[in-house]
Amino acid sequence: MTFIRKLLVLTITLIVGFWLGTSGILNGTTVGNWMNTIVSYLPSSGDFDRLDLSFDQTPFINNSFTLPYSSSNDEELEAPSVSSDQADDIDVDLIENTIIRLVNELRDEQGVGTLTSNDMLRSAATIRAIETEELFSHTRPDGSDAFAVFDEEGIHYPYRVAGENLGMATHYLSDEEMAELIFNGWVESEGHYENMIRPDFEEIGVGVHYDGEYLYATQLFGTQQ
Template identity: 30%
Template sequence: MGRIESPEVTMIRRLIGAVFSLLSLVLFVGLLLGLIWSASLMGLVDTSGVDSPVIEDVVEPPQWFIDSPFVWEVPAESQGGEPPEVDPNASPPEGDPGTTSAGDVTSDEVEAEIHTQVNEIRAEHGLSQLEHDDEIAAIARTHSQDMNEREYFSHTNPEGESPADRFGNLYPSECRAVGENLAYIQTGFGSGGSAEEIAERIVQGWMDSEGHRENILREGWDTEGIGVYMADGRIDATQNFCTTT
């Protein structure tokens, strides 16, 4: 004769089965979130949807506001767009923010590494070396700070200013052509690596994107300024190009 269970025993068995199923689901979700977090710390690059940069006439690109744990970057584009929407109570920065840091890594170290690596790449392609310009770097650094503090990511700031506008009196009087590359990395609780590693991730991301690559390998550039701002688990980088001759 087969064993007959009481309704109470059957109910207990079902509850135990449901608990094990729930625990399995929680474990799966935890593993999935762990993989996503690991990917963010590795600095994965997404360059989908970006096009060619503007060289001779820099105008406002389409709006870009990207909230992601990955590395994103956008070259200056030839299509106009609206300024990004930000907190109306947030004010734009006033002047060069100077040196910032994440862990033991400082922003000026990353800026120097990016400049070195870009010139190494240009040398490999038989191109002239770019001169570093402190005034252009200050312009780039201020834009990186603005994007970080007002939480947007765009060549056009909330006031509607394009890269050419931010160059002020330098364009077109001293820089007859200008260009811009942008990038940001969300580092979470870490620094994102050494200065060399952070710079390599940014530069490699630019080289893997057609628009950024064209900017970096353009023969006409002779000057650049790199501006990096590090705060709140995020690293913003702006690379501004200039043709003075």
């Protein structure tokens, strides 16, 4: 019981002391200066707002997905043009090219050879980026796996091996900085990093989708038969 009384007295003392320190009543006194020093170390509401914002801005990176596959269809098709509804609000080419550049710089550092940009992979990656707004997963909204995207009309990529990386983040930086942010998220994730430096990948396509708040990015890697 004595402990509880002491705890209550301490709590009341701190509350009263905090009020006196913030009200300015004791300004100029030794006690007032001491209280002001304590108050200065306490976080303000603005600090908490910035803390919340930093969590919102952290990119969410989904698990990488790699799959070997063979196809007997050797028909050559021109890659279809696929665009995001909010594409006018961002520089899609800048974001995609920045991500590809960063991937190739990383691969060059690791001595595994750079990747060639492939239009079919880019078109498929754009479809996947749009789909991840609805379902952020390597399973597509219709329940099929990620690489079923190669069965879409106009998409043809007969691959020996393929991989997918997904990423999303609140759009709050410049387009180039957003590309770097998502790329760095992939680098920090073991599975995504392994996809980006996998030696047997030869080609890459990057797709981007922006819904007005979040930026979605998809990397598709592949090696054709």
